Amino acid sequence: xxxxxxxxxxxxxxxxxxxxxxxxxxxxxxxNVEKALNRKLSDYYDLLSHQFGHVxxxxxxxxxxxxxxxxxxxxxxxxxxxxxxxxxxxxMTLEELKRGPGDSLAPSGSQWTxxxxxxxxxxxxxxxxxxxxxxxxxxxxxxxxxxxATAADSISARFFYALGYHVPQNYIIYFTPEQxxxxxxxxxxDATGKKxxxxxxxxxxxxxxxxxxxxxxxxxxxxxxxxxxxxxxPRYDGxxxxxxNDVVPHEHRRxxxxxxxxxxxxxxxxxxxxxxxxxxxxxxGRQYIRHYLLDFxxxxxxxxxxxxxxxxxxxxxxxxxxSTQLFTLGLAPPHWARAHYGHYPAIGLFEGDAFDxxxxxxxxxxxxxxxxxxxxxxxxxxxxxxxxxxxxxxxVSTGEISEREAEAFLVExxxxxxxxxxxxxxxxxxxxxxxxxxxxxxAWDDLSQSVPDARVAWFSFNNMSGERTPxxxxxxxxxxxxEISAPSRPGQTIVLYTDSGRIAGIDRNWR
Amino acid sequence: MKLRFACVACLAVFGGSVVPLxxxxxxxxxxxxxxxxxxxxxxxxxxVSPMERRLRALRDQKWLERASSxxxxxxxxxxxxxxxxxxxxxPEYFREDLFRGNMxxxxxxxxxxxxxxxxxxxxxxxxLAGGRVSLEAFxxxxxxxxxxxxxxxxxxxxxxxxxxRLEDTSIDGIAAIKPVRHVKMGGSxxxxxxNVGPGDDSRxxxxxxxxxxxxxxxxDRQTNYLRPGVFGQFDYRDNPAGTAxxxxxxxxxxxxxxxxxxxxxxxxxxxxxxxxxxxxxxxTHVLAFRAKAxxxxxxxxxxxxxxxxxxxxxxxxxxxxxxFRFSDRNSMVxxxxxxxxxxSGLDGAAFADAGKVFPRRGMLNFRDLESSAGFGLRFNAxxxxxxxxxxxxxHEGFQLxxxxxxxxxxxxxxxxxxxxxx
Numbered sequence: 052x053x054x055x056x057x058x059x060x061x062x063x064x065x066x067x068x069x070x071x072x073x074x075x076x077x078x079x080x081x082x083n084v085e086k087a088l089n090r091k092l093s094d095y096y097d098l099l100s101h102q103f104g105h106v107x108x109x110x111x112x113x114x115x116x117x118x119x120x121x122x123x124x125x126x127x128x129x130x131x132x133x134x135x136x137x138x139x140x141x142x143m144t145l146e147e148l149k150r151g152p153g154d155s156l157a158p159s160g161s162q163w164t165x166x167x168x169x170x171x172x173x174x175x176x177x178x179x180x181x182x183x184x185x186x187x188x189x190x191x192x193x194x195x196x197x198x199x200a201t202a203a204d205s206i207s208a209r210f211f212y213a214l215g216y217h218v219p220q221n222y223i224i225y226f227t228p229e230q231x232x233x234x235x236x237x238x239x240x241d242a243t244g245k246k247x248x249x250x251x252x253x254x255x256x257x258x259x260x261x262x263x264x265x266x267x268x269x270x271x272x273x274x275x276x277x278x279x280x281x282x283x284x285p286r287y288d289g290x291x292x293x294x295x296n297d298v299v300p301h302e303h304r305r306x307x308x309x310x311x312x313x314x315x316x317x318x319x320x321x322x323x324x325x326x327x328x329x330x331x332x333x334x335x336g337r338q339y340i341r342h343y344l345l346d347f348x349x350x351x352x353x354x355x356x357x358x359x360x361x362x363x364x365x366x367x368x369x370x371x372x373x374s375t376q377l378f379t380l381g382l383a384p385p386h387w388a389r390a391h392y393g394h395y396p397a398i399g400l401f402e403g404d405a406f407d408x409x410x411x412x413x414x415x416x417x418x419x420x421x422x423x424x425x426x427x428x429x430x431x432x433x434x435x436x437x438x439x440x441x442x443x444x445x446x447v448s449t450g451e452i453s454e455r456e457a458e459a460f461l462v463e464x465x466x467x468x469x470x471x472x473x474x475x476x477x478x479x480x481x482x483x484x485x486x487x488x489x490x491x492x493x494a495w496d497d498l499s500q501s502v503p504d505a506r507v508a509w510f511s512f513n514n515m516s517g518e519r520t521p522x523x524x525x526x527x528x529x530x531x532x533x534e535i536s537a538p539s540r541p542g543q544t545i546v547l548y549t550d551s552g553r554i555a556g557i558d559r560n561w562r
Numbered sequence: 563m564k565l566r567f568a569c570v571a572c573l574a575v576f577g578g579s580v581v582p583l584x585x586x587x588x589x590x591x592x593x594x595x596x597x598x599x600x601x602x603x604x605x606x607x608x609x610v611s612p613m614e615r616r617l618r619a620l621r622d623q624k625w626l627e628r629a630s631s632x633x634x635x636x637x638x639x640x641x642x643x644x645x646x647x648x649x650x651x652x653p654e655y656f657r658e659d660l661f662r663g664n665m666x667x668x669x670x671x672x673x674x675x676x677x678x679x680x681x682x683x684x685x686x687x688x689x690l691a692g693g694r695v696s697l698e699a700f701x702x703x704x705x706x707x708x709x710x711x712x713x714x715x716x717x718x719x720x721x722x723x724x725x726x727r728l729e730d731t732s733i734d735g736i737a738a739i740k741p742v743r744h745v746k747m748g749g750s751x752x753x754x755x756x757n758v759g760p761g762d763d764s765r766x767x768x769x770x771x772x773x774x775x776x777x778x779x780x781x782d783r784q785t786n787y788l789r790p791g792v793f794g795q796f797d798y799r800d801n802p803a804g805t806a807x808x809x810x811x812x813x814x815x816x817x818x819x820x821x822x823x824x825x826x827x828x829x830x831x832x833x834x835x836x837x838x839x840x841x842x843x844x845x846t847h848v849l850a851f852r853a854k855a856x857x858x859x860x861x862x863x864x865x866x867x868x869x870x871x872x873x874x875x876x877x878x879x880x881x882x883x884x885x886f887r888f889s890d891r892n893s894m895v896x897x898x899x900x901x902x903x904x905x906s907g908l909d910g911a912a913f914a915d916a917g918k919v920f921p922r923r924g925m926l927n928f929r930d931l932e933s934s935a936g937f938g939l940r941f942n943a944x945x946x947x948x949x950x951x952x953x954x955x956x957h958e959g960f961q962l963x964x965x966x967x968x969x970x971x972x973x974x975x976x977x978x979x980x981x982x983x984x
Contacts, residue, residue, distance in 0.1 A: 070590040079591040082598055088607040093618035096610075123590070241659070244624040252662055292609075295602035298594070360906070361844035367906040377910060381847055381902025388843035388903075400844075 068514050069530070069548065069555045074123040078131030081339035082295040087331055089282045094325045097286075098415055101323075102368060107288025107302035107418030119305035119427050124548070124556030126305070126430060128215070132296060133342045134306040138213040138442075139434045145445045151209035153220040158273050159183050163226070166234045168249055168257060175257045179231070179273075186276040189224075190348060191261035191269070193356050198397040200348040200355050202450030204272040206461075207317050207347035209446045214313050214434055215306065217343045219328075220275040223451050225268045228258055277343055279332035285342050286324045288418040294340045302418040309431030310344075311420035312476065315411035316435050316468050318401055320363045321349035322413045322420075351461065352392075352401025359400045361387055364411045386410065395457035403467025408475045425479035426559040432476035433484055433498055435469050443469070473499065480559045481505070481535060481543045488552060491525055493533050505537045512548060525549060639670045641966045645876045645885040646710055648675035664689050677707040677762060698736040700752075705729045708763035710886045714778055714868055716919050716930065718888070720958050725761025726769035726781075728869055730754060734789070747794040754787040754819075758869050773868075780867025785824040791817035799839065804946030805909075805968050807845045811837040819870065827867050829860045837970055846903040852970050854879070855894040857923050866891055872919060874932070877963040878970075880915045882934025882956025890919035894926060899969070901940070909940040909947075913969075915954070932956070938963075 100106055110116050121128055128134040137143060160182015167178035177189040192200050201223050208221040231254055239249035264270055287307060290297040301307050314322040328343040348355040354363070365387050366372070375383055390405035413420065438446075443465050452458040477499035485496040493507055510519035512530040519532050528551050535545040542562025548555040610618065620626065629637070635657045643650035652672035660667055669683040681703045688696045708725040712718040734752030741747070758781065760768040775782045793815040799806035813835040821828040833856050840849040856872035868889065874880050875887030879895040895917030901909050916931040938952035950965040 070588065070593075072589040072591055075590045079594050082602060088609065090608060090610055091618055091622070092610060093614045093621060095617040095621060096614040099617075100614075243627045244622075256663065290601075292604075292606045294608075295598050295605060298597040298601050361846065362903075362906055369905070373905040373908070376902065376904040380912065381900075381904075381910060384843045384846060384902075388846045390844060392844075 066515065068512075068517060069124060069550060073550075073555055074125045074127070075129055076123070076136075078129045078296075080335070081132060081337060083337045084294060084296070084331060084339050087282045087291070087293045087329070087340055089280070091283050092286070092324050094323070097324050098367075101417065102366075102415045106416075107422070108300060109302075109418065110422050110424075116424055117303055117422065118424065119303060119308055119430075121299040121304040121306065125554070126426060126557055126559065128304070128306040132339060133217075133304065134215045135217070137215050139215075139437045142437075143213055145442065148209060148213055148442055148446050149449055151212045151220070151446075151449070152218050153275075154222075156185065156220055156275055157222040158185070158187055158224055162230055162232050163187075164232050164234045165249070165254060166237055168237070168239050168253060175260060176271075177231070177254075177257070180234070187222075187273040188276065190272045190274065192271075194260065194262050196353070196358055196396045196399060197262040197264075198270065198450070198452055199353045199358065199399050201270055201272045202397060202452050203349070203351040203353040203399075204274070204347045206447055206450040207319065207350040209449055210317055210438075211313065211344050211347070213438075213446070216310075217341055218347075219277050219343065219345060221347070222273045222275070223270065223449075224273045225264060225270050227268055228254065272348070277328060277330050277345075279330035279341065282329045282331055282340065284324045284327040284345075285329050287420075291329070291340065296339060302422045304419065305427055305430055307419035308423035308427040309434075311413075311417070311423050312408065312428055312431030312435060312472060314413060314420075315364070315406075315408050316465070316472055317347075317350045318352060318359065318363055319347065319350045320359070320413045321346070321355075322417065323415070352399030354399060357399075358396075361390060361392075361400055363387075363400065363414075364406070366412055366416065367414055393457070393460045395454065395460055397452045397454055397457045398461055401461065401464050403464035403471070406464075406468050406471060408468075408472045425476070425561045428476040429480045429482065429559065432472050433482075436473040436477075436498060438469060440466055477501075479543075480561050481537060481540055481545050483535065483545055486547055486554055486557070488525070488549065488554065493525065493535075493547065495535075502537045502540060504539050505535055508534045508536075510534065514550075525552075527552070530555070639672055643672060643674050643678055643680060644704075644706060644709070645878075646676070646708075647678035647706065650674035650678065650680070652680075679703075679705040694740045696736075696738045698738075699734070700736065701731075701733040703729075703731040708761040708766075709869075710766075710884065711769045711773075711778075711868065711889070712887060713773060714871060714890055715921065716888060716890060716932075720884075720887070722772070723766050723884075724769040724772050725763045725766045726869070727759040727761055729757040729759070732789075738793075744798045745794075745796055748792070750789075750791045750793070750817075752789040752791075753822075754789050756784045756786065756867070756869065758784055769868075778868040779865035780827055780869060783824060783826075784867065785827050786822045787828075788820040788822050789817060790820075791815060799837075801945050804944070805940070805942055806837075806839045806850075806970075807848050808839050808841045810839065811835070811970075821864070826863075826865060827870075828864045829858050829866045829870075832857045832859075848899075848901045850897075850899040850901060850970070852897045853894075854896075855926065856892060857926070858891045859923070874917050874919055877950075877952065877961075877965050880917055880932055880934050880956070881913065881936055881952055881954030881963060882915070882961055883932065883954070883958055884961065887958075888919040888932065891921050892923055892926065893917065893919045897969070904939075907942060909942065911938040911940060911952070912936075913938065913952070913954075936960070940968075 123129050130136055158181035163179040163181050165177050165179055169176050176191060179187050179189055181187060192198055204221050205223050208218045212218045233249060233251055233254060237249040238246045239253055240246050258269060261269060285291060286301060288302045289300055326346045328345045329340050330343065331338055332341045352359050354360060365385060386405060390402050392400045392402050444462050447458060447462050481502065482497060482499040483495040484498055487494050509522040509525055510532040511522055511526050512519055512532040514530045525531055531549040533547045544560045546558040635655050637654050637656060638651060639654035640651050650672045652670060654668060654670035656668040658666045664687060666686045666688060672680045683701045686696065686698045690696060706728045709728050711724050711726055712722050732752055732754045734750050736748060736750040738746050738748030760770055770781050773781055795813045797811045799809035799811050815833040817831045819829050835854045838851045858866055860866060871889045871891060872893035873886045873889045874893050874895055875883035876885035897913060897915050899911050899913040901911045904910050914935045916933040918931050934954045934956035936952060936954035938950060940947045941949040947968045948966060950969060952963040954961045
């Protein structure tokens with residue numbers, strides 16, 4: 052069915068290029084979702100199918116590529132269930148960046164009721180209700196790396212929020228064991244899934260496995276439960292069969308393709324389906340599915356339970372890589388094996404010198420990431436580059452890393468990685484954006500500040516047939532098209548469409 | 563059916579070629595709404611595939627964990643039999659939740675395809691004094707039908723392969739303290755009953771038919787031992803429970819084997835095991851070194867029974883030689899391995915081994931070493947090796963080893979059974 056919807060959308064696009072309401076800033080109000088199945092995905096299946104199978108619709112091996120969808124005619128994802136334009140479009144203040152998705156709902160009250168716990172694993176956690184009966188998931192740092200996972204969770208949630216995604220509110224909290232009160236008849240599952248009634252001793256047993264601060268308190272991430280009814284994670288391919296609003300295969304969504312670049316920047320190598328989250332939410336009398344990114348404990352060099360592997364940023368397995376290592380007896384080590392890391396337990400394994408945005412990949416193939424094109428990368432890179440050093444510093448401060456040198460190192464790495472992302476992806480398409488028409492002339496920002504020889508050719512544009520006729524200047528009325536090129540960037544062009552003195556759309560082309 | 567519906571929807575929504583598209587879809591929002599119309603007409607539960615459901619159940623219902631932890635404490639114990647014993651399996655009762663997780667207890671019985679038997683029982687209190695003190699009781703009975711024996715001494719010919727049956731029963735109590743980080747020390751006290759008999763392998767002669775008591779002490783009469791011992795360990799490996807990639811592990815043990823029956827076979831034994839791991843390329847490559855020596859000592863008129871003598875050869879030391887190829891009163895072995903990551907989950911290894919057995923402690927030197935070299939693959943998960951395939955080459959040929967443990971974690975055969983540091 053998805054192909055039929057594609058076809059219909061394509062027919063619409065071929066017949067008439069622009070409509071009266073283009074460019075659309077927001078998606079139309081979502082359809083009401085009567086019911087949606089709460090299903091869990093298998094991380095084993097996800098790994099195996101993505102590593103060894105064919106998932107989603109890949110880019111064709113020849114012919115024109117499949118451009119990103121779920122975007123308006125400017126190439127921007129529309130505000131809606133997946134995404135909301137934020138920092139790049141409407142610059143957030145330092146205070147807003149620090150606040151992220153919210154800063155007023157930290158667990159309240161002097162005592163919190165433990166209503167669930169996870170005792171198995173190296174980094175156990177709790178589910179609590181605070182004094183206002185709000186539900187939080189409490190996660191800790193590993194003993195070997197105090198502050199690491201909690202800082203990463205806090206910082207990355209704010210970055211991803213500023214980048215436009217829906218994320219939960221994550222708070223760094225400090226508490227004493229006396230603040231935890233065991234709820235009635237709380238069940239605890241052991242490592243084999245066998246359930247029994249939880250006791251106060253179990254709380255003690257969990258806290259023994261996590262680090263304490265110098266003043267004897269426990270530091271943790273309190274992740275406020277996302278509003279609405281949880282219905283399991285969205286995949287990086289296809290669409291949800293029970294969501295009428297989910298009409299674009301996820302591997303073709305710009306916000307999912309561009310997530311590759313954001314994940315590379317923040318070393319979110321754990322960017323797989325089970326770390327996403329769908330929730331059935333109520334808004335304006337309608338019920339619809341909102342899509343979240345979750346669980347950033349494995350970012351910025353953290354591996355949640357330990358410092359991340361130096362392999363982070365490379366696939367678990369590739370035939371070529373494995374063969375090379377096998378037959379060279381490891382004497383041709385991969386580039387990531389030669390990276391140098393700071394020795395900061397609160398950071399884990401994170402760096403900016405060996406980082407190469409073009410080489411970075413998550414733990415295993417992701418169909419949306421694989422489908423990204425230079426214009427997807429540009430869309431993401433311009434947002435990464437929009438963060439100033441001061442803004443990065445401000446967001447990193449929300450990680451409450453006690454060692455100043457470690458915090459400064461993290462900022463330095465993020466700045467280096469940001470700059471590499473800009474340099475890499477601004478070179479693949481003409482890096483012009485923020486177009487505007489000023490007194491009959493076309494102006495823009497050169498985001499790379501490296502293309503001085505741009506030139507513009509004007510055309511009239513037939514919105515129904517797509518025909519273009521050369522003009523000497525911007526047409527005063529009707530549709531026009533401005534083709535921007537630069538001799539220093541052969542093969543890279545931007546075609547900007549105008550409609551009676553306003554910008555109607557943008558095409559980015561590359562060779 | 564779906565296609566037919568979609569075509570109808572297509573005509574309904576866009577009117578085919580009869581109705582101009584613009585008239586039907588005057589806005590971008592309309593085109594999106596029409597795509598939603600089509601999707602809305604075909605909604606169905608977003609179920610996962612049967613395969614994914616099964617894999618999810620495997621994880622959610624913790625089938626792997628249940629299989630390894632068993633049912634109500636009962637599970638299958640596979641492998642971990644002495645080299646040459648064949649494939650071993652048997653029931654094991656394992657509990658680590660006793661006394662609120664403060665006691666670990668297990669008991670097992672294993673039988674192998676070569677008729678070997680091993681019974682073990684163990685109870686441990688690992689968390690006393692906040693984890694600084696541990697107490698352990700360990701008992702075992704082993705009945706190994708056909709252990710290999712080539713005679714005592716470094717120059718015994720390869721063709722002189724014989725077999726013998728070893729039966730022993732031991733109980734040991736072990737107390738250990740961890741006074742500071744990385745350091746563990748303690749003592750043990752145990753009792754050991756031993757018995758040997760004709761080997762049960764028709765392919766080879768029985769040891770008692772080939773060797774005399776003068777050549778192989780204790781081949782005719784066996785004794786029992788009171789076995790006190792002390793040990794110390796400095797262990798700063800990054801992953802003591804699995805495959806270490808950095809750090810070191812230095813173990814010293816001293817045991818007294820006090821003959822309680824014949825007053826002929828009392829001896830003292832010192833074990834030194836030094837391991838060092840040098841990582842490079844971000845721990846994707848590791849140079850692993852081990853030097854291990856076992857030195858024994860007797861009073862006048864006392865001898866060390868052949869079945870308690872240090873041995874070399876096999877999957878854990880001289881990998882190009884058969885199991886227990888060399889035995890004598892003393893042994894030393896050095897191993898060097900170069901390990902590299904092939905991909906996440908598989909490491910390659912190239913190794914070299916050198917060692918010897920020798921009758922007098924004064925011969926502890928680097929002369930007349932037997933050597934082997936080879937390569938291997940190590941399959942790992944959760945930072946531990948679950949399958950090791952090593953091929954070792956020596957002047958006596960080559961040996962292929964399939965093992966379910968890390969190369970330096972193997973227990974010393976025949977002595978210090980139940981010591982916590984092995």
